[in-house]
Amino acid sequence: MQDKRLFSEFGRVTALQGLCYEVDDYACVTCWYAPHVEITSHIFTTGIAGKMLQTPLTFLKRLLIDYVPRADSAKAKYLKFIEYDKKLGYYYLLIAGTRKDKQGQGLLKHNMLPVLEEADSKGILCWLESSKESNVPIYERFGFKIVDTFHLKDKVATVPVYCMARLPQPSPPNAM
Numbered sequence: 001m002q003d004k005r006l007f008s009e010f011g012r013v014t015a016l017q018g019l020c021y022e023v024d025d026y027a028c029v030t031c032w033y034a035p036h037v038e039i040t041s042h043i044f045t046t047g048i049a050g051k052m053l054q055t056p057l058t059f060l061k062r063l064l065i066d067y068v069p070r071a072d073s074a075k076a077k078y079l080k081f082i083e084y085d086k087k088l089g090y091y092y093l094l095i096a097g098t099r100k101d102k103q104g105q106g107l108l109k110h111n112m113l114p115v116l117e118e119a120d121s122k123g124i125l126c127w128l129e130s131s132k133e134s135n136v137p138i139y140e141r142f143g144f145k146i147v148d149t150f151h152l153k154d155k156v157a158t159v160p161v162y163c164m165a166r167l168p169q170p171s172p173p174n175a176m
Helices: 002-016 048-053 057-081 108-122 133-141
Strands: 020-023 028-033 090-098 125-130 145-153 158-166
Touching (some): 108 125
Parallel strands (some): 090 125
């Protein structure tokens, strides 16, 4: 339960930036980080640091030692490979979720498109990590591609993490 509260704090910090989107009375929610804003940017001013102290050590280890460095490494490797201008930054999709009873209705597009269109207009890459294989085709429909995969292992399970990037898309020829 503590790890869910910590995760909700990261969502709250994202909301403070104005990059949370919802549709259909919160049936579908996305939370993004804008370019050059890191998850840890507001760790003390928002109280996340205090929540982290209340979080089980096993979860913090998994997040801060097993997950974050590997995701950051995958991102850095990909950005170097494509010779991406790091000065542009990237949009990072932290949270995307749809209530089970609303899945399959296309709600996600209403939350994804505002950010993707802005990223395209500015020539900025979008990034996400997904630990749910069934979500990969959904993100692929929005132009994301798997660029790396790693696995988190513990005593109970092995969880794949799919690192996905979306390069800026050109505007259609007749778009205005």
